[in-house]
Amino acid sequence: MSSALFVALVLPLLAGVHYYVWRRTVRDTTTPGSVWRRVGTVLIVLLGLLLVAAPPGERALPAPLATAVGWPGFVWMAGILYLALALLVGEVLRVFLLRAERRRATATAAATASATVPAAPRTDSVAGTGSPEPVSATDSPEPVSAAELNPSRRLFVGRAVALASGAAATATVGYGAYTALGPPRIKHITVPLARLDPAADGFRIALISDIHLNVLVGRDRTRQLVDLLNGTEPDLVALVGDLVEDADVADQGRAAEPLADLRATHGAFFVTGNHEFYSGAAQWVRFVQGLGLRTLRNERVALPGFDLAGVEDESGTEQDDGPDYEAALGGRDRDRAVVLLAHQPAQVEEAARYGVDLQLSGHTHGGQLWPFNHLMGLSEPNVAGLSRHGDTLLYVTRGTGFWGPPVRLGAEPDITVVELTSPRA
Template sequence: MVIAVVGVAAVLGLFGAAHWYVWRRLVRDVSRPGGRYRRTGTVLVVLLPVLSLLALVGSRVFPLAVQRWFAWPGYLWLAVLLYLLLALLAGELLRPLLLRVARRREAPAAAERVPEPVAVAAATASGAALPEPELPAPSGPAAAEPSRRLFVSRVVAGAAAGVAAGVVGNGAYGVLRGPQVKQVTVPLAKLPRAAHGYRIAVVSDIHLGPILGRAHTRRIVDTINATQPDLVAVVGDLVDGSVAELGPAARPLADLRAKDGAYFVTGNHEYFSGAAPWVDFVRELGVHPLENARVELPWFDLAGVNDIGGTAQGQGPDYAKALDDRDRGRAAVLMAHQPVTIHDSVRHGVDLQLSGHTHGGQLWPGNYLAELANPTVAGLERYGDTQLYVTRGAGAWGPPVRVGAPSDITVVTLASLQA
């Protein structure tokens, strides 16, 4: 308990320090005290993190209708904050160079100014009246330095804000536009010649919630149906909420069309709100849940295991139940939400594991963190005699933004080595 409290305090401390730094560079350093810009910027730097915290904890406290009010600004601000910090830190490296350039540009102008003694002598020689004496104004490098620093601060702040807005705007457009179709061919040694070219549409991490709803599901279903797959595999993290609130958003899944049907396994997010009601609900929609179970299709075995997130509730993956009594002479394709289960798949003789969970990192440089926790972040890799394919997913968790990890629906085409 103490460790958890210390951890939360440390995270909140870092969160606060990040906002103080953003306020300093984007508000204090570029404005005068008491001005409208400074007052408005200060209010926003206080309000936006509060909305972000409400968005993060809102699913456990507020109903869906209330969550929507702070989910959009709160989650989007988290993405903007990330790229503001990266851009401002890069700006710290450029700041000395920009100051040096500003000083050099001012040096020739200062050299061209006529010294006062020379101006007096010229006036005397020509008989002109001497200029009225004026009080000396601040001059020299010391007086010019504050204006230079203000100019550089505004340049860096403006550039950082523009970069963050552009990156997040483009990443949000990619999510709201819907996933693109990706094609992957996977050869399987045990696949019979008659099954050569069999097509599985793999979709994961749809993440229906306060931001992505029914229209998002409809886009995904229409995209999948347009590929005319033989089978649809929904590999977990369908929702972030309860059936009562998000059931209507998931209903378009009833329109999935594939020759051998659509199948579903749980992801870790299903267990946050209760996986059992969702399993029953997708079954009503005509999508077949595979809870540590297997179905024997004409050309290969299709199996599915529960996500490891269900272990604490006694509903974790059971490979023995799903795979032990099968004919090892047939190819086996396994649906498992998290890539980390690949080593269990290898031990049970699975030929191909289909997974999601990672989002491909979702927000660069998050892919480097995802690599620390997952054997494969995205794409196809081989582990012994087992191949693992990880889709980046069709939605987004938290910020509805993807950077460097575009969402996808993957059509996996099975290839027989006998063809």
């Protein structure tokens, strides 16, 4: 996103959301001039500034400072999202609480009037009779409006809604962080390929994507993932892009070093993702090759029973280094099955044109955060799992990392073991 677009569109939206959250959690819960109002205001402003500073700070700041800014800034990305959503739901609760408080205040006013005003006959006459109309001290007073409600009761309502919303948002973000930072789930799927040679029946590909090494996760995370991958005892490991998140080898190379310990019968393969190109794809390709992974840059290799191909990510097109499907898939033996590694699911359109049997992708994170996991289907052919596109199958892993907030909700991370089967076996 360009700086001008960010300033024109995103900053006003962020400012508006922050104002709404401040109004409901600070202004409506404190008295004017109180120390708590000042503290709350400063905290909201500070968190907003950290949120804006965290993404560029990953590359612009020294590592310790980037981490110090990144944790509160990125966590607040998810925090303000779910706090704002909880507060919006809380508007319904606010209506009922205010109504209950007004009824309570009206009843209190009626009881007070009944106790303090003696009954007396009215001197007016009932129209048409000439008879005096008695007046009772228990006549109901006018209902109390929201503006007339005692300030302490309005504070009570504001605090109740803010507390409930804050608790809901905190629990949501806490659970999402636990999911994102915990070990990914190991999934197993079986995919039949009509052209797969019987010799390759049962071939196991351990698929991983979107590790996103950054200022929040590093070498320990990579070591954990390598141990999990090796534990699946795969025939082949496929890392389909976004190993890093906008970082140079000098900053995150050490965090990626445990990949050198990957163990698979036919080795480990790597294709670029969009974040490699944001970071400088050439340096990461050289580094990954030095760790022992084979990079497939618009090329294919013959494996027992099928061909394995890999193409560059679409974002490389802007750097004249994009996918070349003809180089990777053209001129091959059409009687052999071919499995394509491509970072983005949308690349399946070209894969289908070239008669690919199975494409393995990542990129989507499964949507990462609710409700985006439901909205991504508007722009992606498949957000997660297995789908068919013509004669081509597409499998999309949710990946193991995260972009931005270290939170996953409705899209748990996964490593998938894809077992290929042949109907001729």
